[in-house]
Each structure stands twice: as C-alpha cells, then as structure tokens.
Amino acid sequence: MNQLYKAVKFSRKWFVVALGSFLVAIGLELFLIPNQIIDGGVVGLSIIFSEITPLSLSIYLILINLPFLYLGYREIGKTFAISTMVAVALLAIFVRFFHHIEAATDNAFLATVFGGIVIGIGVGLIIRNGGSLDGTEILAIIGNEKLGFSVGEIVMFFNIFILGSAGFVFGWDRAMYSLIAYFIAFKVIDIVVEGLDESKSVMIISDKPDEIAEAILFRLGRGVTHIYGKGAYTQESKELLYCIVTRIEVAKLKSIVLEHDPNAFVAIEHVHDVLGGRFKKKSIH
Template sequence: MVKQKKKVKTVYKFLFLTIGAILASIGLEIFLVPNNIVDGGINGISIITSYLTKMPLGVFIFVFNLPFLIFGYSQIGKTFVISTLYAISILSLGVSAFHTMPSLTQDPLLAAVFGGIIIGIGVGMVIRYGGSLDGTEIVAIILSKKTAFSVGEIVMFFNLFILSSAGVVFGWDRAMYSLIAYFVAFKVIDLTIEGLDESKAVIIISDKPDEIAEVLMARLGRGVTFLEGQGGYSKQAKGVLYSVVTRLEVSKLKSIIDEIDEEAFVTIQDVHEVLGGRLAKKAIH
C-alpha cells in the first residue's frame, strides 16, 4: 500500500514537472523569443547565444544548464538534481517543438506581460514539485552557503548581467521589456508556489485564553494550540494561543479577540504552506 502511494506520488510529481516545463517553453517560444525579449538566468543567456549563432535554442538551454547540474549533484541532492534535469530536458524539447509556431503578438509589451505570466506559472509549478528550470539557482544555493550573499542577491546579480547583455545585443528598449517580463514572472512564480489562498499564523497572548480558544474553534472552525508563556516584566503566567487561519478570516479573528479581550497582544505572520492538523471548515456565524 505504501509503495503504491509512493508510485502514484512520483507519477503525479513528474506529470506536473512536465506540464510546468511545457508552459515555460510556450512562454519562451510563443511570446518572448520572437520579440527579442529575454528571460532571466541560463535561459536568458541561451536566448542571446542562440540569436547570435543562429543555432537552436533548445540545445543551448540543455548544454548550458548541464554543468550546473553536475556541479550541484553532490552539493544539493540527488532527487532535486534528477527532477531539475528532467524538467530542463522537457523545456529544451518544448522550445524546439514550438519554434516553428508563430508568435501570438507582435506587441512587445503584451509579449512581455503574457510571456512572463505563462513562464511564471510554469516555473512555479516545477519549483512546487521539487525541480528547477534554471541552473543558476543551484549555484546560488551553493554560493549562499559559502558567502555573505543570499540566494536572491546572487540570482539578481546574474540577471542584471544578463539583462545588460540583452541591452547590448537587442537594444535597451528590449532590455526594459525583458525586465518587465522578469518582474511579472517573478510575481507569478510566488503566486503559483504559495497559492492565492494565503494562510496566516496567529499568536495571541491574553489573560482569557480559554474563552478566545473556544470562540475561535466554534466560529472559525480552526484548531488552536495552547502554549505556556510568562510576562518578562511581571513574571506572571500568560496564556499563549497559536492558530493558522486564511487571509480572508483575519478580519473576523481580530473582531473575535477584540470582543473578548481588548488588551490581548496579537501577532500575525504569513505562512507559505500548511500540512495537516487543520480542522474541517465550519460556517462562520
């Protein structure tokens, strides 16, 4: 039974890696490439090199990413590298298959926006299911462990270099359209990974923890965990509650707390993913 579930999960994973890579290839070949707009990372370098040499884009995407995958095999992990290799292979085949298809628009702004959206969905889907479509992210992860720079800062440095190169090759107006495409894709990747139904982690410190917990479970249908706390100044015991709610329930939660204890201390933070432990949603009274 366990093996069967594992096989289904693996098939499910590679199905979405395939869909994500195909979507990214559509965004590249149907929108960006025909309008001389580049993507970030290795794909951007591949677009520029393909334009200068007149050789197939798919070949450069695969060949340029391969050294990064070999470099990251022992550093990051076998599963991630295999998933990334598979996704990049599908991307390379995809851009080759879609290369003969005409662009859906000749307007560079529309191409940048819609290309960015489709690429963002594709890349986000691949990342969500354990892979990547860009070898520079692997290097960035490794370098971030050995330097003071974060993964985001290293990736940004790579992309600034690539966009500057695009300005030299295609003209600075195309470099600016490329920046728009990159920004749109970046935002859509976040939406795809995190989802639209964003969750919030709530910590409540109150003198009436039992009453608040009872009402939250009854009116929001959310589980509540009791923690032990102590006031730093008063040294008195404090009731601390922890719960996770959706973005749309935050206003109702604040109202409930205010009704019961106006002096309660509340912190609310973004949560990227929630696994298990959630109660079935009940109707809000």
C-alpha cells in the same frame, strides 16, 4: 495499496514537471523570443547566446546548465538534480518543437504580459515538484551558504547582468520589456508555489485566553492550540494561543480578540504552506 499510491504519486510528479517545461517553452517560443524579449537566469543567457551564435537555444539550455546540475547534485542532493535535469531536457525538446510555430502575437506588451504569466506558471509547477530550470538559483543556494548573501540577492545580481546584456543585443526597449516579463513571471511563480489561498499564523497573548479561544472556535470555526510560557521580565506564567487562518479571516480574528481583550498582544505571520493537522474549517452548529 501503498505501492499503487507511490506509483500514482511518482507519475503525477513527472507529469507536472513535463507540463511545467511545456508551458515554459510556449511562453518563450510563442511570446517572448519572437518579440526579442528574454527571461532571466540561464534561459535568458541561452537566448542571448543563441541570437549571436549559430547554435540553437536548445543546445545552450543543456550546455550552460550542465555545470550547475553537477553543483546541484553535489551540494543540494540527487533528487533535486534529477528533477532539474529532466525539466531542462524536456524544455530543450519542447523549445525545438515550438521554434517554427508562428508567434501568438507581435505586440510586445501583450507578449511580455502573457509570456511572463505562462512562464511563471510553468516554472512554479516545476519548483513545486522539487526541480528548477535556472542554474543561477543553484549557484545562489550554494553562495548563500558560503558567501553570506541571500539567495534573492545573488539571483537578482545575475539577472541584472543578464537582462542588462539584452539591451546590447536586442535594444534597450526590449531589455525593459524583458525586465517586466521577468517581474511578472517572478510574481506568478510565488502564486503557483505558495497558492492563492494564503494562510496566516497568529500568536495571541491575553489575560482571557479561554474566552478568546472559544470565540475563535465557534465564530471562525478554526482550531486553537494553547501554549504555556513565562514572561521574561515579569516571570509570570502566560498562556498563549496559536492558530492558523486564511488572509480573509484575519480582520475578523482581530476584531474577536479586541472585543474580548483590548490589551491583548497579537502577532501575525505569513505561512507558505499548511500540511496535515486539522486546518480545514470546522462546521460549528
């Protein structure tokens, strides 16, 4: 049974990676590239080079990513490098397949919006399964450790240069469309990776922890964990409450807390993912 589970999990991972590469190829060849709009990162660089040289986009996707794949293997790990290599290879194949198919639209605005959405979904699926399509992200992860700049800052630097270069090749209006497409894809990636059902972690410090915990349990159906600590200034023992709720439950939770203790301290943070435990809502009768 355990072997069957591993086989299903393994098959599902590579199917989703293949689906992600397939969607990115559709976004590029049926929306962006026919309208001279590019994506960011290595894909955008490959599109520019394929436009100004005789070599095809598929070849550049492999060639430019090779050094980044080596860096990823050496600095990040074997699993990540293999997932990225497979995703890039599949993208190169799918791009070649879709290259001669007629564009979905010749309207630049529609191509920008829908191309960005489809690419964002595809890249998000690949990232969720431990891979990447963008060699600049690998460089950014390494640069973050060695240069002190954040991953986001390094990726943004590369993409400003790449998207700016599109202005000299395709025209400045297309460069602006490219920037919009990149932004849309970036936001959609976040949604796919983190999910629409965003969760929030809540830390509550109150003099009435038991009453608040009971109200959260029975009125929201969410579990609560008691954490025991001590105030650094007063040296008094404090009982903290910790729970996870969805974003639509935050307002209700705050009203419950203030109803029982108007002086309570509440800290709310975004949670990227929730695994295991008993996060599923309980039915309280």
